[in-house]
Amino acid sequence: MADTALMQIPGLVDPVPVPREVTPRADGRVDLLGLPKKAIASLFETAGLDAKAAKLRGKQVFHWIYHRGVTDFEAMTDIAKTMRPWLAERFVVGRPEVVLAQHSEDGTRKWLLRTADGHEFEMVFIPDETRGTLCVSSQVGCTLNCRFCHTGTMRLVRNLTPGEIVGQVMLARDALGEWPKGSMAGFTDDDGDDDEGGDYTADGRLLTNIVMMGMGEPLYNFDNVRDGLKIVMDPEGLALSRRRITLSTSGVVPLMGRAGEEIGVNLAVSLHAVTNEIRDEIVPINRKYRIEELLQACADYPKASNARRITFEYVMLKDKNDSDEDAHELVRLIKKYKLPAKVNLIPFNPWPGAIYDCSTPERIRRFSEIVFGLGISAPVRTPRGRDIDAACGQLKTAAAKMSRAELDRLAEEKQAALG
Numbered sequence: 001m002a003d004t005a006l007m008q009i010p011g012l013v014d015p016v017p018v019p020r021e022v023t024p025r026a027d028g029r030v031d032l033l034g035l036p037k038k039a040i041a042s043l044f045e046t047a048g049l050d051a052k053a054a055k056l057r058g059k060q061v062f063h064w065i066y067h068r069g070v071t072d073f074e075a076m077t078d079i080a081k082t083m084r085p086w087l088a089e090r091f092v093v094g095r096p097e098v099v100l101a102q103h104s105e106d107g108t109r110k111w112l113l114r115t116a117d118g119h120e121f122e123m124v125f126i127p128d129e130t131r132g133t134l135c136v137s138s139q140v141g142c143t144l145n146c147r148f149c150h151t152g153t154m155r156l157v158r159n160l161t162p163g164e165i166v167g168q169v170m171l172a173r174d175a176l177g178e179w180p181k182g183s184m185a186g187f188t189d190d191d192g193d194d195d196e197g198g199d200y201t202a203d204g205r206l207l208t209n210i211v212m213m214g215m216g217e218p219l220y221n222f223d224n225v226r227d228g229l230k231i232v233m234d235p236e237g238l239a240l241s242r243r244r245i246t247l248s249t250s251g252v253v254p255l256m257g258r259a260g261e262e263i264g265v266n267l268a269v270s271l272h273a274v275t276n277e278i279r280d281e282i283v284p285i286n287r288k289y290r291i292e293e294l295l296q297a298c299a300d301y302p303k304a305s306n307a308r309r310i311t312f313e314y315v316m317l318k319d320k321n322d323s324d325e326d327a328h329e330l331v332r333l334i335k336k337y338k339l340p341a342k343v344n345l346i347p348f349n350p351w352p353g354a355i356y357d358c359s360t361p362e363r364i365r366r367f368s369e370i371v372f373g374l375g376i377s378a379p380v381r382t383p384r385g386r387d388i389d390a391a392c393g394q395l396k397t398a399a400a401k402m403s404r405a406e407l408d409r410l411a412e413e414k415q416a417a418l419g
């Protein structure tokens with residue numbers, strides 16, 4: 001019998017992630033979603049177009065995909081009618097498949113999505129008076145095991161591709177009906193006929209902000225997250241300002257500088273504790289990158305300034321990290337590292353099997369008052385979409401099981417409604 005006592009327990013701190021590869025599509029066509037203009041053009045060239053035509057078609061197709069949300073080559077009206085089937089034979093413009101879409105009483109929406117090769121992940125949309133925030137996933141599962149996080153109990157299945165990351169934003173725009181309608185100024189049809197009506201106008205933007213706070217650790221899928229967000233930010237792509245995008249990390253210190261330089265979005269850091277002892281327990285990556293290194297990386301974050309403060313996320317766990325002393329220490333640390341920062345206090349969202357409780361509302365209020373009284377903004381994040389279990393970071397383990405259970409429940413409800 002193997003001596004299991006000597007075997008290293010995998011998975012606690014920072015295991016080498018061995019994500020699964022993406023399985024190519026069975027029909028052999030290539031999905032263009034998530035590719036930059038140059039890559040689309042070079043695929044067209046490899047497929048047989050001359051360089052000039054490939055560049056022009058790449059530009060047109062890029063515009064249709066990202067600016068207009070079109071998935072059907074037949075709808076790309078400035079491309080010659082004869083060219084469209086040629087494209088459709090070789091390429092697709094995909095979307096993550098929707099397994100389940102839920103709508104909360106408070107307007108929060110949640111989708112259970114599936115990749116083309118069958119892995120499930122989630123996306124949440126949270127509207128409020130001034131903005132609409134989409135909570136985007138970066139991985140299916142997570143290699144880290146934060147003790148209070150349900151995603152942390154899942155194994156990493158695989159990294160999401162740039163297309164699956166951009167695809168979430170595209171899908172949300174589809175669902176919210178946010179693609180511009182009408183004809184495109186500056187683009188004339190090859191055939192010379194104007195088969196579109198109306199003006200090219202952007203509809204009201206319900207989706208205004210993106211947070212990389214869904215499943216996964218975005219900095220452990222650095223290249224794909226960067227490439228996906230580049231398209232989201234591209235003025236000719238989805239054209240969302242970097243100021244409206246926030247990347248949340250549990251503290252992958254060596255990649256934070258690169259994130260600032262190569263992506264340049266707002267930074268949120270899942271701090272959750274003010275001593276290494278407690279943080280080692282609840283955010284185990286702390287055993288590798290200590291609080292001091294993490295805060296120094298925040299101080300060095302290229303984009304940090306008073307106008308663009310770093311957000312420290314702090315989950316409120318009863319009798320674990322929520323004392324008056326903790327609140328004072330939090331402010332001391334922020335001031336010691338001279339960080340332009342604000343604190344987001346997140347009431348712990350319990351899940352079956354979780355070993356923590358949420359702090360009491362009075363405790364959370366007191367904690368917030370102390371931090372605020374010492375000059376640091378510390379709003380309490382109101383739980384949203386509780387009826388559909390939608391809070392970011394509370395994404396479910398074993399998505400397959402969950403969808404099964406939910407599908408069963410929905411089926412039961414339907415049955416009951418039918419009488």
Ligand code: SAH
Pocket residue numbers: 146148149150212213214215216217218248249250269270313314315346347348349350351392393394
């Ligand atoms: N992996 C990244 C981003 C995804 S988690 C990170 O850890 O920062 C997004 C946020 O939700 C993190 O701050 C995370 O700590 C928090 N979170 C996770 N589970 C939670 C729960 N059950 N209740 C409240 N917040 C939670």
Ligand code: SF4
Pocket residue numbers: 142143144145146149150151152153214215216217250270393
């Ligand atoms: Fe992964 Fe973030 Fe959850 Fe930690 S909190 S397990 S890093 S998703």
